[in-house]
Amino acid sequence: MMKFLININVVFSLLVLFCHDTSLSQKVTSNIKLKVAESYERSGDYESALRIYEEVFKKDSLNISLFDALKRNYLQLKRYDDAIALFNKWLKIQPDDISLLAQLGSVYILASDEQKAFKVWERAINISPKSEITYLLVANAMVESRLFERAIEIYKRGRTECKNSNLFTSDIAYLYSIMLNYTEATREYLKLLSLNPSQLSYVQSRIAGYTARAEGLTATTLVVMEAIKNDSNNIALQQLLAWLYMEGKDFERAYDVYRLIDAKTNAGGRELFNFAERAFREKYYNVAVKAYNELINTYPKFNQMPQAKFGLARTLEELVSKTDTTSVFRTYNPFSPISADSFANALNAYQNIVMQYPNTEIAARAMLRIGIIKQEKLLDLEGAKLSYESVRRMQGRNVSIDWEVKLRLGDVYFILGDMKKAENEYRLLIAQNSAPPALRDIAAFHIAEIEYFNGNYQIAVNKLDSLARNTLSDVSNDALTMKLFLEEQMKENREVLKKFADADLLKRQLKFSEALAAFESIEKEYPSSLIIEAVLMNKGDILTVMNKFEEAILVYDSAIKSFPESINLDRLLMLTGEVYQFGLKDKDRAIERYQSLLEKFSSSVYSGEARKRIRNLRGDNI
C-alpha cells in the first residue's frame, strides 16, 4: 500500500512538473516572441510586429499588454476596423470599462465615423454619470481627437451631473485658450481665483500666455472688469486688473486700482509706492506724480517716506525736462526756453527733503539735484554754487555724490570767473583714483581749457595732446579739435587768439551780450584772419541763444559764403537747418538746408540726423 501511494505521489509530482514545465516553456517562448515583436515595432516594421502580436494574443487574449500592443499597431497601420473589433472583443468581457469605451470613441473618430464615436462616448457616460472620472476620461478622448468644443460640453455636463460648478475649471479654461476664445478662458480662470485667491500667480501665468496679443489682453480685461462689478471687494481680482492695465500700459487706470488695493489691504502705502516707482521707470510721469502725492498725503507714517518724497521730486523734475537731439549740437537748447517757474515744484520738493531729513544721503542727493537744475536748466550759477557747497557740508553723503559735486562746482566756478577755485576742484577730482576715469578726463579737459583762457597756450596744447591720444575717452575728440585749433591760431596771430579766448570766455560765462560785442570787435579789427570763421560760428550760436534767429541765420550764412572750403560747413548747414526748424518754424527752409547738407556732404557725421529730420518733417511713416 505504502509503495503504491509513493508511486502515485511520484507520478502525480511528475505530472505537475511536466505541466508546469510546459506552461513555463510556453511562457518563455511567448516572451521571446514579444521581444521580437517589440523590436520590429521599434524599427518601424509594424506589419511584422502585428503578425507576432496577433499570434501570441490568440493564446493569451486576456493580456492587457498585448491588447495595448495590438491597438497601437492597428492604429499605426490605420487598420481601424481591426482596432474596433479588438475593442469590442474586450468590451464583451468588460462591458463597463469606461476607459475602453472612451478610447473606442477615439478610434471611431479616426475611422471617420463620428456618429458611432458619440454613441460610444454616451454609453461610457451612462455607466457612471455621477462620477468625475467618467467625464475626465471621455473629455480627454475628445481632446485627443481635437474635438475641443465637444470636450468642453462634456466637462460642463460633468459639472451639472456632479453638482459641482467648479469642476474641471483648469481644463475648460485651457481648452478655451487654445481655441483662442480668451473671454471664456478668462471666465474659467476667474472661477479658480474665486475659489482660492492665493492662486493669483498661477492664474496670472496662465493668462499671460495670451495677453501678449492685443485681442487677448482686451478680452481678458473686459472679463475681469465685469467680474469686479459683481465683486468689488475681491482683492485678487483687483490685483489681476491692475496687472492687466500695466500690461496694456494704461497706467492711469492701473493707478486707480492700486489706490483701491492699497486701501483695502491696509498696505500702508506700499502698493502705491511700488506702483509709483514702476510708473517713473516707464516714464509715465504724470501718473507717477499722482501716486507719489497720494502716498505722501495719505500715509504720513510710510516707512520709506524719504525715498517716496525723493521719487516725487525726481518725477517733477523729469516732467519738465525735455529730451531732444538739438543738444547734440549745442551746449544749451535755445529753442525751448525754460522759466524758473517750470521747475518750482521740483525745487520745492527737493528743498523739503533737505529740511526734513538733514544730514542724510537722501538730503545730499536732493541738494545735488537742486544744484543741477539751477546750473543746467535755469542758468542760476550762484544758486547752483551755493547748492553744491551745501552738499559738501552735509554728512551722510557718499563718494559718488562727492565726485559729482567736485566736477559741477568746478564748472560753476569756471563760469562765474573764479578760475583758481575751478582748477582746484578739478584737481581734487583727478587726484581721487577711485573716481571713474570718465569724470577725471572731463576734469582734465577743463583744466586744459583754463590754461587756454589764461593764455598758456602751449601748456593747454600739451594737456590736450595727452587727452586726445586716449581714444577710449569721451573727451578725446573735443581735445583733438581744440588742440588743432590752438596750434593753427598760435602759428597765425597770438594777439587775435587772445582776443578770441576772451570773447569765448565771456560766452562760456553766459555773458552773451558782452561776448557778442567782443566777437564783433574781432570781426571788425581782423576781417581777413582765419579765426573769423570761428568768430562767425560763435556769433551765430550766441544770436540763437538770444532767440535772434533771423540774425543768426545771416551770420551762419555769411560763414558759409566766406569759407566755402571750411571743414565746418556741414555743421553750419545743420545749425541753420535747426534754427529754421525749431526757431523760425519754417519747415520748408529747414528741409532745404538739411537737403543741402546731404547734397554736399553725404558722408558727414550729421547726415544720418539730417535724413531723419527731413523724413519727420515730410511726415514719412518710417
Place this chain on the structure above:
Amino acid sequence: MKFSVIHTGLLVLMIVLFFTLTFQSGFAQKILIPMDLRQNDHLKAYGIAYWALTKSIDVDWLLNYRAGSFMMDAVDVLVRECRIRGVTFEEITGSQAAQIYSEIGDENSNMDAIRLEKAPKIAVYVPPNFVPWDDAVTLAMEYAEIPYDKVWDAEVVENKLLEYDWIHLHHEDFTGQYGKFYASFAAAPWYIEQVAMNEKEAKRLGFKKVSDMKKATARKIKEYVASGGFMFAMCSATDAFDIALAAENVDICDVMYDGDSPDPDAQKKIDYSKCLAFENFTLEKNPLVYEYSDIDIPPSPIAPAIVNPETDYFTLFEFSAKYDPVPTMLTQSHANIIKGFMGQTTNFKKSLIKKSVIILAEKEGTQEVRYIHGNYGRGTFTFYGGHDPEDYQHAVGDPPTDLSLHKNSPGYRLILNNILFPAAKKKPQKT
C-alpha cells in the same frame, strides 16, 4: 534790313547750337546708382529702383555693370530721394550714358541692360500673428521701403494670388507639421496659439486637417506659378513646399500634428513628379526630429556641431547676361563669395535637385547647394536656403536683425534681386 535778318538768324542758330552742345556735354541727363563697393546702401538702392518704378520713371538694370547698377533719368525728385535715403548715385551726361550702354552692348562683354517696366505687386504668405522682423524677406522689404500685402491660406485658396506678381513664402511648413517644433516647443504659448489658429482656419475653410489645408495651399501656389506668377521661398518653406506637393494623397504627419498616425508606406507613395525642384528624397519619419527629409544638408540637428562658421561660405555662379538674363539678374552682387548662414533648411542636397533646375550658388566641392531657380508653366520659382543672411544661427525668440548695420549685405541683395526681377520687361531670347 536783309543784313540784320541774316545776323539775327545766325545768332539764333548759334544760341541753339550752344545750348544743345552744353546740354549734351555739360548737364546731367541720367543718374547711375552704382552697386559696386562705392554704394553706401545697397539694400535701399533696390528700394529706390522700386520707388522710381512707382513714379513711372524708367529704370534700366545694368546686369554685371558695376555689380548690377541702375540707370534712371535725372529727375529732381529722384535725386532728392536718393540723398534722403542715403543711396549713392552719380550724375552722368547723355554721352556718358551712351558710352555705358555701348560698353554693355558689346558682344564681348558679359553685360546687358534690362528695362524694368513696372513695380511688381508683392504678396507675402504669412500667418495673422506674424511679425515683420521674423522673416528676412519682410525685413529686407521694410528696410528698402518696398510695400507688400499679407496673404494667408484663405486668400490663397480663394485665388486672390492672381492679383499679385510675386509671392514670398514665409517660413511656412506646408506639410502641416508646424515646423516640427513640437519636440522643443509643444508647451510654448506661441506654438499652442499657432496650432489653434491653423486648426480654426482649417475648419473654417472646410478642411478636416491642417495638413490637408496646407497641402491645398501649396497646390494653389503651384498653380499660381504655372499661370505666370513668381514665387520666392526661403528656409523651410523650400523643401516643405515640395514635400507637401509630393505627399498630396499621403498622410505623412504623425499623431501630434494631425491626430492620427502617418501612412506607414508614405515613403513609397510620395510622387516626386509633383515637385518643383526636388526628387528622390527620403522623408524624416520621426516626428520629434527637427527635419523634414534628407533634402536639407547638413541635417539641422547636427549642423551646429559640424559646421564651422568661420569657413562657411557659398559661391555665386556667373551666367551670361545676354543669353541667361534671368539667372544673371538673380545673382547680381558685389561679392560672389558670400558668408553662409543657417536655417531650418540651410542647403539643398545636390543629388536630390531635379536636372531642370538651375543652380545659382553652392558651396564648391560639396553637395551643398544654396540657391536655385526654375521654371514651371509660365512662371518661375526661386529657393534660397537659410533663415537670415546676417544672423548666422537664428533661434526662436532671438532679437531682430538691424539692417541699417548690414546695408551692404550681399546675402540680402540676393533676396532683393528676386523682388525686382518680376519687373523686368521680357526680351526676345538671344539664340
